[in-house]
Amino acid sequence: MMRGKFVIAGVGHTAFGTLPGRSTVSLNVEACRRALEDAGIEKRAVDGVFVKTPTSAREILYGQTLSEALGLQPRIGIALDQGGAANMSGIAFACLAIEAGMCEVALVCYADNPRSGSRATYARPRGDDAAFGWFSTAAGYAMIHRRHVAEHGTPEAAFGAVAVAARRHGAANPNAQLRKPLTLDGYVAAAPLVAPLRRDDCALISDGAAALVVMSARRARELGVKAAVPILGMGQAHTSWEVTQRPCLTSTRAKDAARDAFAMAGLGPADIQVAQIYDCFTITVLMTLEDYGFCPPGQAEGFVREGRIEHGGDLPLNTAGGLLSETGMPGLQLVIEAVRQVRGTATLQVPGVRHALVSNQGGTMHTHATLILGG
Amino acid sequence: MTLPTPEVTPLNEAYWAGLAAGELRFQHCPHCGHRWLPARRECPACLREGAAWEKAAGTGQVISWVVYHTAYHDAFRDRLPYNVAIVELDEGPRLITNILAPHESIAAGMRVRLEVQSDFGVNLPRFAPVGAA
Numbered sequence: 001m002m003r004g005k006f007v008i009a010g011v012g013h014t015a016f017g018t019l020p021g022r023s024t025v026s027l028n029v030e031a032c033r034r035a036l037e038d039a040g041i042e043k044r045a046v047d048g049v050f051v052k053t054p055t056s057a058r059e060i061l062y063g064q065t066l067s068e069a070l071g072l073q074p075r076i077g078i079a080l081d082q083g084g085a086a087n088m089s090g091i092a093f094a095c096l097a098i099e100a101g102m103c104e105v106a107l108v109c110y111a112d113n114p115r116s117g118s119r120a121t122y123a124r125p126r127g128d129d130a131a132f133g134w135f136s137t138a139a140g141y142a143m144i145h146r147r148h149v150a151e152h153g154t155p156e157a158a159f160g161a162v163a164v165a166a167r168r169h170g171a172a173n174p175n176a177q178l179r180k181p182l183t184l185d186g187y188v189a190a191a192p193l194v195a196p197l198r199r200d201d202c203a204l205i206s207d208g209a210a211a212l213v214v215m216s217a218r219r220a221r222e223l224g225v226k227a228a229v230p231i232l233g234m235g236q237a238h239t240s241w242e243v244t245q246r247p248c249l250t251s252t253r254a255k256d257a258a259r260d261a262f263a264m265a266g267l268g269p270a271d272i273q274v275a276q277i278y279d280c281f282t283i284t285v286l287m288t289l290e291d292y293g294f295c296p297p298g299q300a301e302g303f304v305r306e307g308r309i310e311h312g313g314d315l316p317l318n319t320a321g322g323l324l325s326e327t328g329m330p331g332l333q334l335v336i337e338a339v340r341q342v343r344g345t346a347t348l349q350v351p352g353v354r355h356a357l358v359s360n361q362g363g364t365m366h367t368h369a370t371l372i373l374g375g
Numbered sequence: 376m377t378l379p380t381p382e383v384t385p386l387n388e389a390y391w392a393g394l395a396a397g398e399l400r401f402q403h404c405p406h407c408g409h410r411w412l413p414a415r416r417e418c419p420a421c422l423r424e425g426a427a428w429e430k431a432a433g434t435g436q437v438i439s440w441v442v443y444h445t446a447y448h449d450a451f452r453d454r455l456p457y458n459v460a461i462v463e464l465d466e467g468p469r470l471i472t473n474i475l476a477p478h479e480s481i482a483a484g485m486r487v488r489l490e491v492q493s494d495f496g497v498n499l500p501r502f503a504p505v506g507a508a
């Protein structure tokens with residue numbers, strides 16, 4: 001039984017936005033230092049390092065390069081490559097390693113610097129298809145967005161509602177990179193980038209890092225950790241097919257990741273009070289809500305309208321601003337916000353949070369991971 | 376910055392040779408019957424080797440499409456706005472392409488027919504609406 005056996009003992013992050021002159025290793029070290037301070041434990045307790053490879057500048061042996069900078073010789077040190085889902089699958093692999101007795105205290109972290117460094121990865125030609133003009137990460141999501149509209153008649157306002165909520169929440173977050181609120185009219189008025197995507201459908205490009213300390217609940221008690229947040233459920237599942245080849249564009253194996261996480265936690269969608277849904281693009285949020293069972297397929301429109309996903313609504317989403325407003329950094333900041341919501345220390349705190357859900361995904365919805373935290 | 380053109384390899388040369396001759400080819404597996412694009416050495420269904428190339432009828436349908444209003448490469452700056460689409464051939468394989476029609480007229484499920492066009496020095500498989508002249 002994995003439910004509640006492991007905890008997030010501490011969380012830390014750098015500033016978000018433009019951080020020139022900082023390597024991803026340096027950013028990771030700062031976030032790890034802050035996470036260890038938050039957990040109230042010494043570095044020497046750490047014997048596992050699970051780091052997501054930086055998206056914009058891949059390096060070999062990154063797990064060891066970072067461990068060296070952390071002054072650690074971990075029992076398990078590894079870099080994970082699943083795009084955005086690697087953050088939360090890193091948590092899962094850390095728990096599995098602890099369960100197996102292969103390490104005791106793990107740092108799970110991620111850093112990137114595409115804003116000050118190179119953004120080329122987001123604009124690259126896709127395979128042999130450059131001659132058709134098939135470029136960029138955004139265009140893959142635009143294909144999925146368009147197909148969702150074609151199959152379900154999803155209105156602009158549904159996508160807009162996701163962007164408006166994120167921007168309202170980000171405006172309240174002093175750490176957010178983009179704090180300018182957005183109206184639905186403003187959303188619709190923006191010029192298309194790769195239609196049907198508009199500017200405000202797209203995640204920010206950000207420098208920054210975030211880190212977590214993961215250990216067993218027992219070890220947290222032994223070490224005197226003050227605000228450990230139990231992990232209730234975890235799941236992951238991967239669609240893997242490139243967008244072009246994917247038989248269905250409007251549903252992914254997010255469905256299976258969520259099913260496993262809910263089963264481990266013994267919970268369902270109705271038991272969740274606040275959710276952090278990976279919002280690299282607004283379509284991702286709508287499809288995740290559908291695949292997770294928060295609403296039937298094709299009906300996310302009704303779920304997100306009229307402020308229902310805003311603070312004060314039925315299910316507040318991305319309460320620190322998400323990738324659309326807080327930072328475009330892939331995913332760990334969503335886990336940190338869920339930790340704050342369970343601890344009761346969020347800026348836009350949702351009252352009475354017992355269970356907080358987080359989704360992470362990567363590639364063009366190639367990979368997916370689900371996490372449920374709570375008391 | 377020159378546009379990356381398709382890299383012709385022993386694996387995919389039959390595909391590009393087909394387009395040079397004005398036809399679109401896909402791979403099929405003699406063991407399990409699976410059909411696919413782009414070129415692979417092993418069948419993604421049964422994992423065996425020995426795929427054969429087959430000429431596509433050239434008809435299919437639009438699965439999804441996007442319209443670029445920003446150029447990620449200089450070669451496309453003068454072509455904005457342009458579309459990129461996913462087309463599913465009637466035989467099953469899917470590919471990235473351009474639809475030779477006004478953007479507003481493109482729809483999911485729209486029937487299209489192959490039109491091989493020379494562009495950037497290579498023959499590309501593009502598609503026009505069925506019934507268009």
Ligand SMILES: [Zn+2]
Nearest residue numbers: 404407418421
């Ligand atoms: Zn086969």
